[in-house]
Amino acid sequence: MVLNYIFVAFFLIAFVIGAFRLIVMGDAEVFPAMMNSTFESSKTAFEISLGLTGVLSLWLGIMKIGEKGGVVNVIARLLTPIFSRLFPDIPKGHPVFGSIFMNIAANMLGLDNAATPLGLKAMEQMKALAPKGEGKDDVATNPMIMFLVLNTSGLTLIPVSIMVYRAQMGAVQPTDIFIPILIATFFATIAGIIITSIYQKINLFNRVMLLTLGGMCAVVGAMIWGFSQMDKETMDFVSTTIANVLLMTIIVGFIVAGVRKKINVYEAFVEGAKDGFTTAVRVIPYLVAILVGIGVFRASGAMDALIGGIQWTVAACGMNTDFVGALPTALMKPLSGSGARGMMVDAMTTYGADSFVGRLSCIFQGSTDTTFYILAVYFGSVGIRNTRHAVSCGLLADLAGVIAAIAVAYLFFA
Secondary structure (H helix, E strand, O other): OHHHHHHHHHHHHHHHHHHHHHHOOOOOOHHHHHHHHHHHHHHHHHHHHHHHHHHHHHHHHHHHHHHHHOHHHHHHHHHHHHHHHHOOOOOOOOOHHHHHHHHHHHHHOOOHHHHHHHHHHHHHHHHHHOOOOOOOOOEOOHHHHHHHHHHHOOOOOOOHHHHHHHHHOOOOOHHHHHHHHHHHHHHHHHHHHHHHHHHHOOOOOOHHHHHHHHHHHHHHHHHHHHHHOOOHHHHHHHHHHHHHHHHHHHHHHHHHHHHHOOOOHHHHHHHHHHHHHHHHHHHHHHHHHHHHHHHHHHHOOHHHHHHHHHHHHHHHOOOOOHHHHHHHHHHHOOOOHHHHHHHHHHHHHHHOOOOHHHHHHHHHHHHOOOHHHHHHHHHHHOOOOEOOOHHHHHHHHHHHHHHHHHHHHHHHHO
16 A cells, blocks of 8 residues: 555656656756656566566576575574574474575675575565465565565675775775665664564564674674775675685585485475566565656655755754765665666766765665665566555665664765
């Protein structure tokens, strides 16, 4: 229902602003631009889905080997004490915990191509556990929402791509945003967990969760210290090597486990790969809908109007407006990853890679994830239409990440 309101709002707001620009300002290009955006966005949605087909087939094939080889069950049992408290509606030791862990681990390492198929696999497993019956089949369950918020909060420990963009744009020290991004994305994730737990009445004040969250803080702190001691070349080499070694280790480990279990590894892979193809096809209409709405909203000038309104309001309150120039990246990130990336590059081009706005736009890019894209893909893959509190929790986590990013940027770069 929430996505329905958002989809309608995109078009209505875009039409009103487009009409205003045409009638009052005499801008004859606005409606052609809006119509072109519908075709371009629908084409982009299909190309994204087409690109997902191969990746989904690969990783769901590997996951099927892991399932039959028993690896996923082992991971699930190890994580049961933690995940059973965050996902109390999932039976203890269920294989979905293995899929959830692998998705989160892939996200933390910045391996988006691996994270998406693993996440879709987890959503399918949670859908199989959902209550059945009239009016329930298309409703998001509490575990689905918690899992989605963990994804939208965008916890990324190694933002290699952002550092590469900064290097290309001529930043003197491309890695100077690494620690600020890590701090901001960590706050977004913790906020997402707390907010969703409040909605779902999950008790976080227990020994296991307090030790886990405390341990996460310690690990993040250690990583911040360790990477802060490295120069750019060393950081890039270490982060890239760790990510790729871990990824290949998972693939080989699953295959070896399958061989030890004496299963037909090839047939297991093909069986999982078939699921990847059908999942990619299922996602197309949901992705077309959300990306076309976003494209029209951008082409109408609604995003520019929103930024201008925010800047006027901040200035009227007597507050510093230095951060406003980077807000397009923050506002675009929940809607479109490629759009936010374009906004980030534009900010560095306009203001300079080492300017306050240029750096803040990079922190925004790394502090959260594409909430509406994830909603469309993950929920669309299992036919969820009633998202309940997923959008509000995801956007509140995004807001926490944005606020943290602004505070950290002023602390480090003002």
